[in-house]
Each structure stands twice: as C-alpha cells, then as structure tokens.
Amino acid sequence: MSDSARYLVNEQGDRVGVILDLDHYQRLVNSPTADPDYLIGISPTELHALANCKLAPTDQTRLDDLLEKQTNDQLSETEITQLDQLLAEADALTLLKTRARYTLQQNKDLAQAS
Template sequence: MSESLQYITNQEGEQVGVLLDMETYRRLVSLPSDAEILSGLSLDELPALADSMLAPTAQTQLSELLARNAENQLCTEEIAVLNRLLTQVDQLNILKTRARYTLNLHS
C-alpha cells in the first residue's frame, strides 16, 4: 500500500471506514488511551516541560501582588491581574504534572 491511509466509502460516497498500513496501525494500537498523557512530545521535551516555571517577570509581579493582597492593598484591576496570574500558575502546574505522568509511563 503506497499511502498510509485510505478511506472506504459506501454507495452514497460517505466515508464509512479506514484502511491503514501496518506501521500506522501498530503505532496507533500501541498508544495508551489515557487522556492525561501528553502525546506528540519527545522524551527530551517532557522533562523540560515538567521543570518549567512561570516567566521571571510574571513571577516577580505575582509575588508583589500576593504580598500587597495580604495587606488588602489591591485595586480592582490588580485583583484581576492577580487572578489571571494564579490561573496561569494552576494551568502550568497541570501541564507539569501531566508531563511527569507521561515520563513515568516511559520509564
């Protein structure tokens, strides 16, 4: 088979099936079905992601806003910035955890 993918169609021309070459099939079958796995990243990229941090300027801004927030000194706009930064930290922590989880599956 010269192509890795071919479609099977019914009489109306609707795609109803797929034919894969064996290499593509084996690669797909060997993929875990866990939605938390970060696929498409190399084993060199995963540790870099697992060890990533908030950008230094954002980390400095976050630290300053948290300190001022503890003293109830933030205006509405600063509270919004603080919430945005905290959301970024949460999302980064989720990605880092997923990267570590994916790495553990490969070890």
C-alpha cells in the same frame, strides 16, 4: 496481513473497517495514548523541559508582589484581575508539568514492561 487484525473493505477495495482480536484490542484500549492525561507527540527532551519549567521571572515577581499586597488588603480592582490571571496561569502550568511527569513515568513503565 496480521492475524490480530482483519480489514473490512468496500466494493472498491477501500478499507472501511477493522476487526481486531481481543488481545490486540485490549492493548490499544489500555495504551497510554487512550489516557487523556498522557501527552502525545512530545519528545522525552521536551517532556523534561516542560516538567521543569517555571513562570517567567517577571510574572513570578509580579505574582509575589500582588500576593504580598493582597495580604495587606491593598489590591485595586485591576490588580485583583491581574492576580487572578497569574494564578490561573500558574495553575495551568502546574497541571501541564504534572502531565509531563506522568507521561515520562508512563513511558518508563512501558519500557520496563517490554
């Protein structure tokens, strides 16, 4: 058993708790996996792919068309709904791409610190 962790066991011998030394606890609390923006369980190759992805070409073309129509005040109610949906998807994609880049940078920083 490691000196940094001790386990609490019940009467049946099952582990029910753990006591960590402060250094070990601090490493766990400050690890990237405790960060809600850090993407867990995604390989570096997948993170690179995600960081560089784009809207599907048909969605991007439709978004461009709708934005142009919007500048001329020619959008129908249906088109306004479509535009809102495409903009929401583009925003979500941008957030995911940013989180992928952030995770890659955190991984790089951790590797350099080791």
